[in-house]
Amino acid sequence: MYKGLWINILTALLGLCVTFLIGNYLLPVLKRLRFISDGAEAEGSGEKLPISGGTMVCAGIFISSAAGFLAMRFFSDSLDHSVDDIFPYFIGQLIMLVAFGAGFYSDLLQSRGKKGGIPEKYVILCELILSAAYLIILFIKGGINTAIDIPFVGEIELGAAYYPIMLAVMTIICGCFLATDRQAGAAQSVYAVFSIGAMSVFSGLSMSEFGILSAASAGSAMGFLVWNYPSVKILGGRCGSMLLGMGAAVMTVSSGKAVYMLIMLIPVLFDGICGLFGLRVVKKSAYGAKNTAAVILRYFIFSLICVLAALVLLRKR
Numbered sequence: 001m002y003k004g005l006w007i008n009i010l011t012a013l014l015g016l017c018v019t020f021l022i023g024n025y026l027l028p029v030l031k032r033l034r035f036i037s038d039g040a041e042a043e044g045s046g047e048k049l050p051i052s053g054g055t056m057v058c059a060g061i062f063i064s065s066a067a068g069f070l071a072m073r074f075f076s077d078s079l080d081h082s083v084d085d086i087f088p089y090f091i092g093q094l095i096m097l098v099a100f101g102a103g104f105y106s107d108l109l110q111s112r113g114k115k116g117g118i119p120e121k122y123v124i125l126c127e128l129i130l131s132a133a134y135l136i137i138l139f140i141k142g143g144i145n146t147a148i149d150i151p152f153v154g155e156i157e158l159g160a161a162y163y164p165i166m167l168a169v170m171t172i173i174c175g176c177f178l179a180t181d182r183q184a185g186a187a188q189s190v191y192a193v194f195s196i197g198a199m200s201v202f203s204g205l206s207m208s209e210f211g212i213l214s215a216a217s218a219g220s221a222m223g224f225l226v227w228n229y230p231s232v233k234i235l236g237g238r239c240g241s242m243l244l245g246m247g248a249a250v251m252t253v254s255s256g257k258a259v260y261m262l263i264m265l266i267p268v269l270f271d272g273i274c275g276l277f278g279l280r281v282v283k284k285s286a287y288g289a290k291n292t293a294a295v296i297l298r299y300f301i302f303s304l305i306c307v308l309a310a311l312v313l314l315r316k317r
Helices: 003-032 052-073 081-113 120-141 159-180 186-201 211-227 238-255 258-264 266-276 294-313
Strands: 147-150 154-157
Touching: 003 052, 003 154, 003 211, 052 211, 052 238, 081 120, 081 211, 081 238, 081 294, 120 159, 120 211, 120 238, 147 258, 159 186, 159 258, 186 211, 186 238, 186 258, 186 266, 186 294, 211 258, 238 258, 258 266, 258 294, 266 294
Parallel strands: none
Antiparallel strands: 147 154
């Protein structure tokens, strides 16, 4: 257990360091390539900031998770795991990478003069297709538990209905991260706390593959927040929101504890519902703000409360 704990801590620290250090080189490159916001989110202030900050988060997640995975395989008995056991892990990372690529293309279009990049409806369609692809691959591979564990109720076997329900869940999570990302640092704050909670669900202390991914995700998201605390220096962009949304969706479906994971994601789900009805969770857009510390801390604390509630419910099941 303690060996696994240290590997997860080191994985998270590596993700934080990689994300933070890449930012030193990424910001001037993005400015030179004119990856700049169109100012629409700044409420008429005209302030334009570098976008595609999700690039540094992506690098942090995949570099640190690869290192953590190798360390786990070296220091544990995981070498005895069959390919079937780690198949969802690698497919999930591939889906996350494709989602990041689609988001980066949207940011590229925006940098070339297309306001907002890819229209939001097509972004959601892309996330729907990627979610369906992930679930179809898992269905073909077989061996997936199609029961869901509901607090105070117990496990309910869904059978074939599990897949369309999880498809809706994944798409909703991705769409809600898209909405939350409009508040600078909010999505990364929620994702960092969510990933820490996911480590417990995935038994990360005993070194599971998704536990390593959770640790890498938590550290990388925190590394991004350093750049936006206390004031905005870079925006996650579509590549960031799509990467985080798909990452949270993949971990939710793969955990076997989807309901508990959704409780951890209440902050972004709340944002998505408010956005659906045209409401603003944060009245003043954080994109034009001089100080985003209050926004980041608000989402961090809200997420922490939700994660603790989910873990308490999970222990009492």
